[in-house]
Amino acid sequence: MEQLIEQLKTQIIEALNFEDMTPADIDTDAPLFGEGLGLDSIDALELIMLMDREYGIKLADPKAGKAIFQSVRTMAEYIQANRTK
Amino acid sequence: MRVSHEIEITPAAVVLNGQPIATNEQGEKMLVELYRRYVKDYPKFFKMDTLSRLGFIAAELLLQDQPVAAVILANRSASIKNDTDYLATITGENYYPSPALFVYTLPNIVTGEIAIRHHIQGETSCYILEKPEQLEPIILSQINRQSPILAGWCECSGPNTFNAKLQIIWNN
Numbered sequence: 457m458e459q460l461i462e463q464l465k466t467q468i469i470e471a472l473n474f475e476d477m478t479p480a481d482i483d484t485d486a487p488l489f490g491e492g493l494g495l496d497s498i499d500a501l502e503l504i505m506l507m508d509r510e511y512g513i514k515l516a517d518p519k520a521g522k523a524i525f526q527s528v529r530t531m532a533e534y535i536q537a538n539r540t541k
Numbered sequence: 542m543r544v545s546h547e548i549e550i551t552p553a554a555v556v557l558n559g560q561p562i563a564t565n566e567q568g569e570k571m572l573v574e575l576y577r578r579y580v581k582d583y584p585k586f587f588k589m590d591t592l593s594r595l596g597f598i599a600a601e602l603l604l605q606d607q608p609v610a611a612v613i614l615a616n617r618s619a620s621i622k623n624d625t626d627y628l629a630t631i632t633g634e635n636y637y638p639s640p641a642l643f644v645y646t647l648p649n650i651v652t653g654e655i656a657i658r659h660h661i662q663g664e665t666s667c668y669i670l671e672k673p674e675q676l677e678p679i680i681l682s683q684i685n686r687q688s689p690i691l692a693g694w695c696e697c698s699g700p701n702t703f704n705a706k707l708q709i710i711w712n713n
Contacts, residue, residue: 473587473641475573498588501640509637 461532468528471506472499484529492527500525507531512540542684546709548603550595552701557602568701572598583658590623590645592616592697593654599705600655600691607709610688611663612652614707615676616696619648619669651695661691673706684712 465479472495486492489500503525507513513535515521524534548557552571555562566574572594576586580601589597596614627642644650649667656665664683670676673694680692693707 471641474584475587476584498640498644505637505639509635 457532457536460536461528464528464532464535467506467510468503471502482528485527488525488527488531503531507535510541511535511538513538542681543711543713544708545689545711546603546607548599548705548707550599550703550705552703555602562602568703569594575602585654588641589654590620590626590642590650591700591703592620592622592648592695593645593651595697595703595705596651596695596707597654597658599693599695599707600659603707603709604659604691608688609659609661609663609691609709611665611683611690611692612655612659612661613664613666613668613676613680613683613690613692614652614695615668615670615673615679616648616694617669617671618696618698620646620650622697622699655691659691663688663690667695680710684710687712 461484462479465482468474468482469477469479482493489495500521504515504521507515515524524530546558548555552568555564555571555575564571564574569591572591575598576594580586580598586594586597600612623642623645627639627646630637630639630642648669649665652665652667655661668676668679676692676694680690684690689709689711691707692710693705695705695707697703
């Protein structure tokens, strides 16, 4: 799980163009939206594309996104349970 | 019509009010260098396409604390550089359209980015023209105000093929 979390942080930094940030700067349990990383709605769409592209996960239920994208840890847990690649 | 301040940016040079600004990098990297040196506190810069980065940096260096009533820009290539980048995400077997690129597939987004940063609540327009000279009558029609406007050419057709010439223009 820890390896997946580190990989996911790197992918988030690249996908969202956080050019001044390293994986160590991202708190695994901090909120992704609002406080914490402060992502916006376009970033949310990029994360959905990232999960599809990198892990073969298509989010069929938009309501589930709120729980999945709570933090890097919740994303990683969802990926580990649902990945197809 | 009076021009009080002017900036020109090409992939290899930046000239502010007639004075060159030394840079170490060129092209897209130069825009990032200018951001890191003169702006620093606006991370949304890194999400922008090259056209928006160009207009944003030019406005940032030019305006500083000078309020303007409107921002009127023009270029020849619209948002072709970002359009091409976006097209690459929807071409071929790897069909993963990028939302972050999609939102910059309009040239007038650059005027919006500048307006947000500098709290410009008047007109924001981006015209697609063949030559910069064609912008002048448009500016003349817009400059019946007390406050100056930000106007000029902001063209980007590739990561290392761009040029901007922005001015602060007054009615008197």
